[in-house]
Amino acid sequence: MYEEFKQLLISKLEIDPEQIKPEAQLANDLGINSLELADLVLYCEDKYGIEIEDDALQSFITVNDVVEYLTGLVENK
Amino acid sequence: MKKFEPREFKRLLSVEELVYSAAERFGEKPLYSYIEDKEKRTFTYNDHKRCFDALRAALINMGLGGKTVSLCSDQHPDWITTFLSVIGCGGVIVPLDRELQAEQLAGFVSITESEALFVSEREYKMLLPYFDTLPLLRTVVIIGAHPKDEVADEKVVLFDDLIEKGEKLIADGAYVPGTFRADPHRLSCILFTSGTTGTSKGVMISEYNILFSIVQCCKMVSNDEHDVFVSVLPIHHTFALVTNHLAMSHIGATSFMNDSLKHTFKNITEVKPTCLILVPLFLETMDKKIWDNVKKQGKEKQVRALMKASNAMRKTGIDMRKTFFSGILNAFGGNLDRIIVGGAPIDPEILRDFDAFGITVVEGYGITECCPLISVNPLKQRKFGSAGLIADGLEARIAEPAETGDGEIQVRGGNVFMGYYKNDAATKEAFTEDGWFRTGDIGVIDEDGYIFITGRKKNVIIASNGKNVYPEELEEYLLKSPIIKEAAVIGRKGDDGIVITALIYPDKDAVGDIDEKELYEKIFSEINLINKGLPTFKHITALEIRDSEFEKTTTRKIKRFLLK
Numbered sequence: 001m002y003e004e005f006k007q008l009l010i011s012k013l014e015i016d017p018e019q020i021k022p023e024a025q026l027a028n029d030l031g032i033n034s035l036e037l038a039d040l041v042l043y044c045e046d047k048y049g050i051e052i053e054d055d056a057l058q059s060f061i062t063v064n065d066v067v068e069y070l071t072g073l074v075e076n077k
Numbered sequence: 078m079k080k081f082e083p084r085e086f087k088r089l090l091s092v093e094e095l096v097y098s099a100a101e102r103f104g105e106k107p108l109y110s111y112i113e114d115k116e117k118r119t120f121t122y123n124d125h126k127r128c129f130d131a132l133r134a135a136l137i138n139m140g141l142g143g144k145t146v147s148l149c150s151d152q153h154p155d156w157i158t159t160f161l162s163v164i165g166c167g168g169v170i171v172p173l174d175r176e177l178q179a180e181q182l183a184g185f186v187s188i189t190e191s192e193a194l195f196v197s198e199r200e201y202k203m204l205l206p207y208f209d210t211l212p213l214l215r216t217v218v219i220i221g222a223h224p225k226d227e228v229a230d231e232k233v234v235l236f237d238d239l240i241e242k243g244e245k246l247i248a249d250g251a252y253v254p255g256t257f258r259a260d261p262h263r264l265s266c267i268l269f270t271s272g273t274t275g276t277s278k279g280v281m282i283s284e285y286n287i288l289f290s291i292v293q294c295c296k297m298v299s300n301d302e303h304d305v306f307v308s309v310l311p312i313h314h315t316f317a318l319v320t321n322h323l324a325m326s327h328i329g330a331t332s333f334m335n336d337s338l339k340h341t342f343k344n345i346t347e348v349k350p351t352c353l354i355l356v357p358l359f360l361e362t363m364d365k366k367i368w369d370n371v372k373k374q375g376k377e378k379q380v381r382a383l384m385k386a387s388n389a390m391r392k393t394g395i396d397m398r399k400t401f402f403s404g405i406l407n408a409f410g411g412n413l414d415r416i417i418v419g420g421a422p423i424d425p426e427i428l429r430d431f432d433a434f435g436i437t438v439v440e441g442y443g444i445t446e447c448c449p450l451i452s453v454n455p456l457k458q459r460k461f462g463s464a465g466l467i468a469d470g471l472e473a474r475i476a477e478p479a480e481t482g483d484g485e486i487q488v489r490g491g492n493v494f495m496g497y498y499k500n501d502a503a504t505k506e507a508f509t510e511d512g513w514f515r516t517g518d519i520g521v522i523d524e525d526g527y528i529f530i531t532g533r534k535k536n537v538i539i540a541s542n543g544k545n546v547y548p549e550e551l552e553e554y555l556l557k558s559p560i561i562k563e564a565a566v567i568g569r570k571g572d573d574g575i576v577i578t579a580l581i582y583p584d585k586d587a588v589g590d591i592d593e594k595e596l597y598e599k600i601f602s603e604i605n606l607i608n609k610g611l612p613t614f615k616h617i618t619a620l621e622i623r624d625s626e627f628e629k630t631t632t633r634k635i636k637r638f639l640l641k
Contacts, residue, residue: 033362
């Protein structure tokens with residue numbers, strides 16, 4: 001899941017692959033704003049056939065937070 | 078520049094007149110379309126009047142007429158009905174930010190002595206454990222879909238049941254709509270400026286302030302009943318509430334209520350709005366998306382050349398933007414030709430991009446204390462880089478201008494608030510002796526009456542989503558950490574906007590003997606814990622550790638002006 005999400009950050013938001021690390025902060029290190037994150041989340045919903053609560057967006061601080069959340073949802077599908 | 082002539086709009090005397098006159102003029106036209114239970118629904122101007130009257134009847138019958146009512150839910154027509162009905166039966170409405178945590182929400186319900194609370198299901202579940210701690214709270218009303226068998230508590234009622242009850246009271250003659258009168262200058266609404274009861278100020282607004290602002294807004298903008306909006310900003314946000322919801326209902330427009338931030342772009346494409354009311358964050362993201370797509374298609378040079386050609390043609394009176402940039406415009410549904418933007422400063426480059434593509438961006442300036450409109454650029458008489466022309470009926474002046482003409486913007490007029498809730502000292506500080514409101518913003522006013530903002534006196538940090546971040550609130554959280562002795566939060570200008578930065582003087586005894594890197598990580602993990610409980614726009618994203626205490630005033634307050 002980490003690799004897939006990393007590829008998404010590179011392809012959708014053109015983020016420098018060097019900067020993407022599990023502990024990288026979405027806003028601080030990667031410059032992703034809440035609207036871009038919401039857009040990414042929507043893409044993941046379509047891709048994995050899952051539904052991500054709007055409230056969850058607020059709790060995503062690092063890349064790993066998103067990856068863990070997505071993994072949990074996909075595994076419990 | 079030719080003098081701007083505001084449109085003619087009659088003064089409104091009550092929220093009842095706002096609702097009634099709109100229903101009379103627009104009847105079965107949809108005021109809102111929205112998603113509920115995954116289905117698209119419509120709420121007409123007549124529905125608006127029917128629910129407004131029914132809810133007033135029910136509230137008065139329950140002894141809630143004239144009382145304080147808190148409101149916290151997602152975007153829903155019932156939110157607007159509640160807002161207007163509470164005011165329309167003499168009460169005080171307290172709209173709350175749904176991004177707050179349960180404890181903070183309960184705090185606001187408590188300090189405003191609210192006797193009723195209107196919430197959507199999410200907030201109902203969040204606040205359930207707090208109901209017993211709020212002795213004055215008599216009634217909790219659930220807005221939107223909620224299965225009846227889950228409602229256990231007798232103080233909890235469903236919004237739809239209240240409407241049914243109100244309609245019955247009207248049918249039985251127990252309540253006669255259109256007969257309620259109250260002083261429009263009374264307190265009608267309290268808007269809180271930040272997330273905690275300790276640091277937040279409650280902005281007291283009268284019914285008159287709201288009505289004055291609605292009419293002002295209608296006079297200054299060029300929208301009409303043919304306009305379609307997608308309302309994306311949080312509904313409790315004064316800018317969205319007064320402009321997108323209340324003023325546009327007076328004009329007869331239709332709004333689609335965006336059901337999720339995730340669906341914003343999809344909804345805009347599908348609903349095909351003619352106008353949007355946004356904060357800069359949205360425009361920045363849209364602009365980035367446009368250029369990312371253009372670059373991916375390898376058409377950057379071509380698009381830039383077309384923009385140049387199109388701009389030159391426009392000077393000769395030929396406008397080909399709809400043809401040249403149809404691909405870009407279609408991503409916004411194809412009908413969008415205006416965006417009203419406010420809440421935070423915007424990069425002029427973005428305004429130029431949108432203008433070149435065929436979407437006019439109109440900048441405005443407001444502040445909650447002015448409910449919120451202070452100035453806006455008229456559609457056909459815009460000044461680039463200006464926050465707009467002072468709104469009709471409002472006076473503005475620059476206090477103690479420097480040689481450059483810059484000084485504090487002070488205003489006076491019917492939309493200026495009544496004062497801060499239970500905070501006489503702050504109220505006194507907010508007004509000059511001759512009754513002008515000190516906005517705390519620094520700027521100049523040119524000879525045509527256009528405001529240019531050049532700085533800011535207050536500590537508040539303006540996030541690019543237009544929301545205010547109060548350093549004092551974040552400092553309060555930081556100082557709860559045992560390893561932080563002193564803290565100050567500031568907004569530093571970064572490449573992608575404002576970076577909320579914590580300046581920390583650690584408690585050396587509590588931290589123990591650790592190296593610099595460990596100390597940084599330890600403090601940042603504390604910050605991350607705080608961030609997890611906050612909406613994204615308030616996240617602290619940078620940390621600077623100090624070796625010495627902050628310089629302070631005689632009253633032990635940190636000298637903030639030294640921190641920039």
